Amino acid sequence: MKALLFSQPGLQNLTFGDYQTPDIHEDEVLVETKCMGVNPIDYYTVTGLHGTDGPKMKIFPYPHIPGTEISGEVKRIGFKTKSNISEGDRVIIYNRLFDGTCVYCRSGLQNMCVNGGMIGIQTNGGFSEYVKVPYQNIIKIPDDMDWELASALPIAGLTAYNAIIQSGLKPKENLLIFGGSGNTGLFSAQIGKSLGSITISVSSKEWLSDYGVDHFFKNDQYLVENISRVTNTKMIDVVINSLGEKTWKQGMATVGKMGRVITFGVLTGGKLEIDGRLLYNNQITIKGTTGGTVQELIDLIELTRKESFRTRIWKKFSLEDSNHAIEMVFDKKREGRIIITNY
Numbered sequence: 001m002k003a004l005l006f007s008q009p010g011l012q013n014l015t016f017g018d019y020q021t022p023d024i025h026e027d028e029v030l031v032e033t034k035c036m037g038v039n040p041i042d043y044y045t046v047t048g049l050h051g052t053d054g055p056k057m058k059i060f061p062y063p064h065i066p067g068t069e070i071s072g073e074v075k076r077i078g079f080k081t082k083s084n085i086s087e088g089d090r091v092i093i094y095n096r097l098f099d100g101t102c103v104y105c106r107s108g109l110q111n112m113c114v115n116g117g118m119i120g121i122q123t124n125g126g127f128s129e130y131v132k133v134p135y136q137n138i139i140k141i142p143d144d145m146d147w148e149l150a151s152a153l154p155i156a157g158l159t160a161y162n163a164i165i166q167s168g169l170k171p172k173e174n175l176l177i178f179g180g181s182g183n184t185g186l187f188s189a190q191i192g193k194s195l196g197s198i199t200i201s202v203s204s205k206e207w208l209s210d211y212g213v214d215h216f217f218k219n220d221q222y223l224v225e226n227i228s229r230v231t232n233t234k235m236i237d238v239v240i241n242s243l244g245e246k247t248w249k250q251g252m253a254t255v256g257k258m259g260r261v262i263t264f265g266v267l268t269g270g271k272l273e274i275d276g277r278l279l280y281n282n283q284i285t286i287k288g289t290t291g292g293t294v295q296e297l298i299d300l301i302e303l304t305r306k307e308s309f310r311t312r313i314w315k316k317f318s319l320e321d322s323n324h325a326i327e328m329v330f331d332k333k334r335e336g337r338i339i340i341t342n343y
C-alpha cells in the first residue's frame, strides 16, 4: 500500500512510498481509509516533540506512518472480533488504545487507561491507504454522514464534547472559547449552543456566526471590557482555553464567580500562571481534559446528526501530498480544518 512515512523525527524526513499492507491479528480490523483530519498531535508526532517546550514523543514502530484522526471502510475482520462489525461498514476510529481491564477502563474512562496510548503514535496511523486497529476502536457512522464531517469527530469533536461535559455547562450560561475558529473551537461553539449557552469566541473570523457563535471578539486590550458588556457584568461561566501561556492570563481575567476554566492543550507553552486569590475569592475551578470516552464518541455522532453540526474545511490534500498538510497545521492564515482524502 501507499503511505506517508518517516524513519526519524523531522518534517523534512517525510516521504510518500510503499509500505507492506498490514496483516491483522484475530482481534483486529483492517480499515481502508477515506478521510483523515490533521491535528497538532500529528505535527508533534512527526517532529518528535510534544509542543515547543514539551517532552519527546514515544513513537512506535519505525518507519512510522502518522495520522490519528481517521474515517474509512472496514475491509477485513479478525475472527475474534466480538462485535457486530461487517466488511464494508462505514466507520470512524476511536483513537485511544486501551486495555479494557484497568480501573479506569472498567469505569468507561478509556481515555484514562493506565496502559493507554494513541493510534498513530504508539501504532501506525491513518495517513495511508489502509490502517489496522483493535476492533474495540471501531465505531460505526450513519450512512448519510459524509466522510469530511465523520473524520472531524474522533479528535476535534470528541475533545470539545468531553471538555464541555466536564465543565458542567448549563443552559443560559456564558461560554467563552479561545481559538474559536480551530478544530475544537468550532465544535465547542456548536455543542455549547445546542445546550442553550450564550457562546462567545475569541477570534476575528466573521464566518464564526454561521457556527452557533453569538459574539466574537479579537484578543486585544478590550476583550475583558467587551465580555463584561455582553454578559451584563456577570462574566464567563465556562472558559475553554487550550492555547496555553500566551492567552492564559486573558482567559483568567474573563472568568466570573463559580466559573470553570477548561484546558486540553498548551499550544503556546505549558507554564500557566494562577493567582490563588482569584481562585478562592470567586470559587473558580480549573480542570484539564483529554480526548473523550468511547461512549461519548457514540453520543457525539448522535448529537451531530440531531443538531446538524458542521465542520469547515480550509485545505484538502491527497495522500500523496499529505506531507504538506502536516506542514500547514500551525499556518497563521488557517481558516478551518486541514484534511487528507483517500478517495
Ligand SMILES: [Zn+2]
Binding pocket: 098, 099, 100, 101, 102, 103, 104, 105, 106, 110, 112, 113, 114, 115, 116
Ligand atoms: Zn485501561
